[in-house]
Amino acid sequence: MTFEALKPQVETIVSNPNNTVDTALLKICELLEANITYYNWVGFYFKNGDKNELKLGPYVGEPTDHTIIPFGKGICGQVAVSNENFVVPDVAAQDNYIACSITVKAEIVIPIFVNGENMGQIDIDSNTADPFTTEDERFLEFVCEKVSGML
Structure with a gap:
């Protein structure tokens, strides 16, 4: 399924008043993982209160031990500090990478801003080497x- 075809489905999920935030986030994870073949782990991390760390939110994929990530550590922790997209074509080439699974070859992390503040991110792992394109970045920014409108 194309990114353009997925956009209205994302909009439907976030605008459904019957969905709690966590339910909507999980449904987005399920939608992306089911429809984009190289999205093998899809999840959200959010700033953990006033602490300089991220806390794991809803996700789909293999279980992870990384439920808390300090700012600056790993790809997610670096995005929490840089406030910028981070596309990793080859995780083995990254010095500051937290391995979630030996099958992961690439990762993309896009921050979520609420009123200009980085409140969290979507994190996607792929078991395919170098699968992410500019189109992935634009879609995930969408x-x-x-x-962010739900938070």
């Missing part, structure tokens, strides 16, 4: 923008 997803994060829609999610």
Whole structure:
């Protein structure tokens, strides 16, 4: 399914008044993982209160031990500090990478801004080497923008 075809489905999920935030986030994870073949783990991390750390939110994929990530650590922690997209074509080439699974080859992390503040991010792992394109970035920025409206 194309990114353009997925956009209205994302909008439907976030605008459904019967969905709690966590339910909507989980449904977005399920939608992306089911429809984009190289999205093998899809999840959200959010700033953990006033602490300089991220806390795992809804996700789909293999279970992870990384439920808390300090700012600056790993790809997610770096995005929490830089406030910028981070596309990793080859995780083995990253010094500051937290391995969630030996099958992961690439990762993309896009921050979620609420009123200009980085409140969290969507994190996607792929078992395919170098699968992410500019189209993935633009689509995931769209997803994060829609999610920010719920927070």
